Amino acid sequence: MAQITSGIRSILSHPIAYDGLQGALGVTNARRTVCEEYIKASEGQVVVDVGCGTAEILKFLPGSIQYFGFDLSQSYIDSAQRRFGDRGTFRCADVTALSANEIPPCQVAVSFGVLHHLDDDGARHLIEGLYDRLAPGGRLITVDPAFVPGQARIARELIKRDRGQNVRNCEGYLDLVSPRFQQRGIEPRHDLLRVPYTYAVMTCVR
Numbered sequence: 001m002a003q004i005t006s007g008i009r010s011i012l013s014h015p016i017a018y019d020g021l022q023g024a025l026g027v028t029n030a031r032r033t034v035c036e037e038y039i040k041a042s043e044g045q046v047v048v049d050v051g052c053g054t055a056e057i058l059k060f061l062p063g064s065i066q067y068f069g070f071d072l073s074q075s076y077i078d079s080a081q082r083r084f085g086d087r088g089t090f091r092c093a094d095v096t097a098l099s100a101n102e103i104p105p106c107q108v109a110v111s112f113g114v115l116h117h118l119d120d121d122g123a124r125h126l127i128e129g130l131y132d133r134l135a136p137g138g139r140l141i142t143v144d145p146a147f148v149p150g151q152a153r154i155a156r157e158l159i160k161r162d163r164g165q166n167v168r169n170c171e172g173y174l175d176l177v178s179p180r181f182q183q184r185g186i187e188p189r190h191d192l193l194r195v196p197y198t199y200a201v202m203t204c205v206r
């Protein structure tokens, strides 16, 4: 995993510190917007969330979906299980090492803030597995910080300091999915956090 977890950033390994920082920055609002404008999960759909963290996204998804969350961090998974145990199934796993048949067949796959932690080989392996398990017409939605020409200087500086070591530009994220997904699009969003920041929201349809 290409993620910095040493020094001051080690505090973020604690679920309460992690959720607190995300709340202060406005990530909660970003999740709400992404759920409403991009994920748009319907009642009864199966949603797979790779790199689910503490599964905060469940606050903005319909109660009737079948949710499966995977994350590398056992403490994040434990936190998700404690708070949302009745809303989904949670598993500690390295998503770059999952075989396709370990991923539940689904209509929606979500990767919020994860691809920029993964190198190209790991990300492509994950995307292939998700593609195989998505139903025809099913969608993969990814959200990651991105370097975009003309973005605010503060946004660029903040993104450079991210724990993830594989932040890409929009073309870089599209390159990861292009071997599998013919139907794909990406939108840079500069308005999702309380601070200047750029997220690239990618939508791929099987």
Ligand SMILES: C[S@@+](CC[C@H](N)C(=O)[O-])C[C@H]1O[C@@H](n2cnc3c(N)ncnc32)[C@H](O)[C@@H]1O
Pocket (backbone or CB within 6 Å): 001, 003, 050, 051, 052, 053, 054, 055, 056, 057, 070, 071, 072, 073, 076, 093, 094, 095, 096, 111, 112, 113, 114, 117, 118
């Ligand atoms: C920026 S956080 C986003 C978490 C969550 N999606 C959210 O929106 O709060 C990135 C997450 O990816 C997880 N992660 C990073 N590399 C991973 C890997 N190889 N396998 C599984 N999870 C991974 C981290 O543990 C962390 O929870």
